[in-house]
Amino acid sequence: MSIEIRPPLAEGRRFSETVSACFGGVSTEEDAEHRTKVLPMERALAAFDGGEMVGATGAFEFDVTIPGGQIPAGGVTMTGVLPSHRRQGILSAMMEQQLVDIHAWGEPVAILWASEGAIYGRYGYGLAIPEISIELERDRAGFKRPVEPSGRVRLMGRKDAAKVMSEIYDRARVEIPGMLTRSTDWWEAHTFAEHDESKEPPVFYALLELDDRAAAYAAYKVHSDWNLDGMAVGWLEVIEEVSTSPEAVAQIWRFLLGIDLIQTIKAMHLPLDHPIQHLLAESRRLRMGVKDAVWLRIIDVEAAFARRSYASADSLVLEVEDGLCPWNSGRWELDTSGDNALIQRTDADADLKIAPDDLGSVYLGGNTFGALLRSGSIHELKTGAAWRADGMFRTERMPWCPEIF
Ligand SMILES: CC(C)(COP(=O)(O)OP(=O)(O)OC[C@H]1O[C@@H](n2cnc3c(N)ncnc32)[C@H](O)[C@@H]1OP(=O)(O)O)[C@@H](O)C(=O)NCCC(=O)NCCS
Structure with missing residues (x-):
């Protein structure tokens, strides 16, 4: 053939x-x-x-x-x-x-959502963005500290919502590794198309304004249901929630958790460090699931690592062997002591030997070199190198990608 x-x-x-x-x-x-x-x-x-x-x-x-x-x-x-x-x-x-x-x-990088976790490692993709899902009984959804109502929530049709959602999305996007640009075509032909408004139940778009400024949105569906005793046992599907401040995230969840005739609230794609875990009195009740979201492949080591910022000034020699992208193979010295990181080929002894998929796993800060070391996946050629690497690659936020593409 x-x-x-x-x-x-x-x-x-x-x-x-x-x-x-x-x-x-x-x-x-x-x-x-x-x-x-x-x-x-x-x-x-x-x-x-x-x-x-x-x-x-x-x-x-x-x-x-x-x-x-x-x-x-x-x-x-x-x-x-x-x-x-x-x-x-x-x-x-x-x-x-x-x-x-x-x-x-x-x-410099390729990213994807995998239908099955075993497929893409062989092509050098590593799990870069883990995510959580939650399933919460509404009657156990009390806040740890009172969240007093502030601002106002407006329910909008998709047309009016689109502009303000994209503005909120873009403000959040620049802060959170892993978030992707969405063009106008993308909003229409992908994001809103995936919400599938042709199917019941309809999608609602809730916009939160704080001090008269758009601060958060949630796209959600109400799956109504009643049991034989006449009690509402419906569930709320939070499709996407994006917030731009701690106050905004508390207020939008206050709204979502307050919707009547709902027994259970489910959200599929939340970042690992989502504040809901710290807002609720009983985080155990979130019934969290953790799974892989986005896989990342470093296409060009030099370009990808030079463009990133680092949390500490240090220098590290990485040894990479990359059969599918041979231009990445060799020893690379990463120097983060200046204003901009420098990455260049070197003959110096390596500190760490790392495979392309593991390099993809740590790039956005969603995994640590330490965890890969303990799993036997990467090899320290100098003791303490993984710890130093974690100091350099540490990020303020866990990476997040709110939608499947
Ligand atoms: C997944 C899929 C694309 C694989 O295509 P394929 O042409 O059969 O794959 P290949 O023959 O090139 O296989 C390459 C390797 O991947 C492995 N592999 C293929 N599909 C796999 C799967 N679903 N799970 C685990 N390993 C898989 C093969 O065993 C082979 O391993 P080897 O290199 O060690 O021999 C195909 O099965 C498919 O279309 N599945 C349904 C749709 C889907 O899941 N697409 C992926 C979307 S992210």
Whole structure:
């Protein structure tokens, strides 16, 4: 079998059909329209077996917030191989081509959400953003300290909400590693499209204003239900909540937890350090689940590490062996003693030996070198190097990516 891998330039609709088929579904006109609006086919790859399209992948063009700034990132998405062609190396062939393409586009990192955790490590992606989900009984949702009402909450239709949500989102985004730029097209063709307003129940958009300034929003759905005794046992699905200050986050959750006729509140994608854990009197009642959100691949060690900020002035020599992105292989000296970090090739002895996936895991501050060391995943060539590295890579906030792409 000979498989050709190339961008499906004039075949956006067929690309969308292949993507849906890989996930066991059918692509509607609307799916194809949304997908091609946010993913130009020059940034897609398809695998062809003769005339048949049998595999697909793509890379959105994002900027991702990193400690100290933001950098371009390839957002890998719509990846799949038809069931008839699996386990024959087609995904590997597409992934390898895509790494080369993202490097050529000058994007220092690639990021993705994995359908299964075991797939992407082999291509050098490491788990960079863990996240929590919560499931809370409303009658156990009391605050530890009273949260007195302040500001005002307005319920808005999607049209009016869109502008103010994007303004709040952008203020939060620059502070939180892992958050992604959202273009106007992205809000329409991805974020709001995913809220799926065609399906019941409807999505509500709650905007919080503090001192007459937009300060937080929550997109949520009320799943109403009543038991045979006539009691409300519905649940509230918090789709996305973004807040710009400690007061804002307390107020928006005060609003969400106060919605009547709700028994349970669920939120799927919260950052590991979400304040709700410290706002409630009984954090155990949050019934938290922890799982992997975003995986990150360092495409270009030099560009990625030079652009990041560091928490301590130090110097570290990292030894990297990268079979799929050979331009990353070698020993790199990272010097964070000046105003801007310097990273350059060196012949000096290495402090740490680290694989590409582990390098991706620590980049945004969502994992520590210490934890990787204790798991036997990375190797200290000089004692104490992992501890020093953690001092340098420490971040103020845990990374977060509020939506699946
Ligand atoms: C996941 C998927 C894309 C893999 O495609 P594929 O062409 O069969 O993958 P390959 O043959 O290139 O496999 C490459 C390697 O990954 C492994 N692998 C493939 N799918 C895997 C999975 N779901 N879980 C764990 N390992 C997997 C293979 O065993 C192989 O391992 P090896 O290199 O050690 O031999 C395909 O099964 C699929 O489309 N699944 C449904 C949609 C999906 O989950 N897409 C991913 C979205 S993030």
